[in-house]
Amino acid sequence: MTATATLTRPATAAADSPRPLLEIRGLEKRFSLSGDFLEQLKFKGGKLVREQEYVHAINGVDLEIQRGEALCVVGESGCGKSTVARTVMGLLHPTSGEIHYDGQRIDNLSTQALMPYRRRMQMIFQNPYASLNPRMTIQQTLEEPIRLHHPDWSRQRVRDQVDEVMASVGIAADWGKRYGHEFSGGQRQRIAIARALAVDPEFIVADEPISALDVSIQAQVLNLLMDARQERNLTYLFITHDLAVVEHFGTRVAVMYLGRVCEVAPTATLFATPRHPYTRALMSAIPRLEDDRPQHIRLEGEVPTPVHLPSGCVFHARCPHANARCRQEVPELIARDDGSRVACHGVEEGRIQ
C-alpha cells in the first residue's frame, strides 16, 4: 500500500507546486480487538496459538491540504473520518504511513518535539458538553492553552490574549468568571472555538463541530468558523456527515468509505458531477426541500464490518456496477481532468459515466 502510494505521489506533487501544509501518506490505523497478550492465546488443534483480530479503521489514506484550504471529509459512521482527524492531531498513532506538516514528518516525533506543532494545529470537538472541563471557569479554560504554549508570557499578556480572542468570537467579557454548565450548546461551542483560536493556530481540525447543535445555532457557529478563516487565514480539516454543510463550507471534499478515500474533488466539481458510485448514492440520499423528489439510489445491503475487510474495492458488495475486477483489485485514486481524483475501476474504464 505504502509503496504504491509513494509511486503515484510525485505526479500529483508536481501538479500543485506549493508545498502542502498537511500531507497524509498511506495512512493506516487498526485497533486491536483481542485484548492483551494472554487473552490472545488460544488452544487450537493441540497447539497454543496467538490470535489477533483488528478493526481496520483506516486502510491507506492519502490526502494533502494546501494552505488556506477547507478540506471537508465526509462519510457515514464507521468510515474512519474521525480516526483520520485524531491521527493527524497526534491523538492516535498511525499503524503505518506518514503525516507531514509543513514539510516536517510529525507522526514519529516525541511529545516534546511535537509541542510547537501542537500550537500551530488545534482541534474542535463534536460535543461541547464533553470537551469543556466542568471545574474550570471560562477564563481558566481559555488561559490554559496560552500558558502551556507560552510559559514565558506575563500574566497581563495572557489576559490580553484571552480578552482579544473572546472579543473575536463574540463572547461577552463577563462570561470569563462563569463555568461551562451555565451555557447553552451553541455558546459552549463558541467557547471551544475560542480555546482553539487562543494560541493563534494556522490549522484547525474540526470533528463534526456543529452536528450536536440546533439548526439556527449551526448557522451561527458555521459563520463564526468562516469569519475566523478569513480573518486569521486558517486552514481547515473539517469532518462532517452533512453534505449541505460541506457544499457551503468546503473548498475541497474527500468522500470516505470503510477506511478509504473513494473520491476527492473541488467542492463545486463534486456536487456538479459526482463520479464514484458511493458518492452518487450518498448525495442522492440527502433529504431536499424541493418538491421534485428524485428517487434516491438504493444501495444493496449495509456497510461491511471493518473487522473483515472485503477483497478488492471496499464498496464492491453494494455497488451496482461491480464486476470481477472490482472484487479482486483495490482501486487507486486516479486523477481526472476536472481536478478530481476517483478510486473506481468502473470510472477509470469508462463503464460508469
Next chain:
Amino acid sequence: MSLLEVNNLDVRFALRRGDVKALRDVSFTLDRGERLGIVGESGAGKSVAAFSLLNLIAKPGYIAGGSIRFDGQELNGMSDRALRRIRGNRISMIFQDPMMTLNPVLSIGEQMIECLKAHRRIGRREARAIALRKLEQVHIPSPEARLDQYPHELSGGMRQRVIIAIALLLDPDIIIADEPTTALDVTIQAEIMDLLLELCEKHNVGLILITHDLGVVSQVTQRMLVMYAGRVIEQGPTREIINDPQHPYTQGLMNALPQMATPGSRLNQIPGSMPSLDNLPSGCAFHPRCGFVTRPDGSERSACRTRVPEFVASGNCRVACHMVAEMLDQERIPAEETPR
C-alpha cells in the same frame, strides 16, 4: 370529523420552583391516512406534544388542560386500563434510538410475540406467523432467521426496521415517530423514510413525524406544525410552508440552512437562542430574536412585547405573529375599499 383532534393542550412539569409550562395551547388535527410533521428545535416541545397524546408524560409532568379526541373518545383523563387498549394497538410509537427501544435480552421474535399477546388472545404459533409477515412487510431479508436473533446482532438500520414492524403489528390507525432517523446515517435514513412512507400509504396509516430536519418533513409529510418554546407558531400544508414560510422564526429556520445561501457566503443566522421554558419572554416568545419587532418605518410594534399573538389565517396556513396579522389587515382594507 378528524381521526385525531387535539385542542388547547396544556402540559406542565411541576417543579419545586413552580410549574414549567412545556406545552401551551397546542391544537391540531390528523385525518385518517394523513401524514403530519412536527418541526422545531430542541426544547420546543415537539416530543412532549407527541408523548402527551398517549399520556406518556412522566412525573412531574402532567396534562394540565385541553382535550385529545381520538376516534370519538376523549383520551385526556381516560383510565390507564382503557388507555392501554389504544396505546400500541391503535396508536403506536417509534422512538429515536433503535438501540434503546429494543430489549437486549429477548430475541426479536419474543418481543414481537409478547406485544401481540399483550393485546390479543392469540396463540404463540399464530403470533409468530403475524410477526414473520410484518418483518416481510418492512423488507427485512431472511425474516425467519431474524426472529430468533437478538437486537445486538442487527445493524442500526435493521433495528429501526424491526421497530417499525413492531409498531405495525396490531395494524394501528396512527404511528407517532419521534425523530426515527436522527441516529442513523443519511443513506439508511433515506431507506427508512421511504419505508415509512410506503407503509403509511399502503395501509392508510396516519403518521405524526417529529423531526428537526426540514428536508425530511418536506419529503414525507402533507401538513406540518412549527413549534417554538412550547407553542405552535405556524401550521399548514407542508409544501406551502416550505415554499413560503410566513412566521419570522420559520423563515429564519429555513434561511439558516446552508443550502439556502451561496456557497462560501455567510449564512443568515437567527441571533440568540431559544429561551428556557421557565423564563419565557413576555408577549411573543420569539420577539427578542425577531427582526420584525420594529416596523419598516422605524416605529415599534409594542404588541410583540406585550401580547401573545393569536393565530391568523394566511392562505391555507395559520400563523401566530403580530407582524403577519398587521400585514394581512393592511392588505384587507384597500381590497375592501376599491370595489366601492
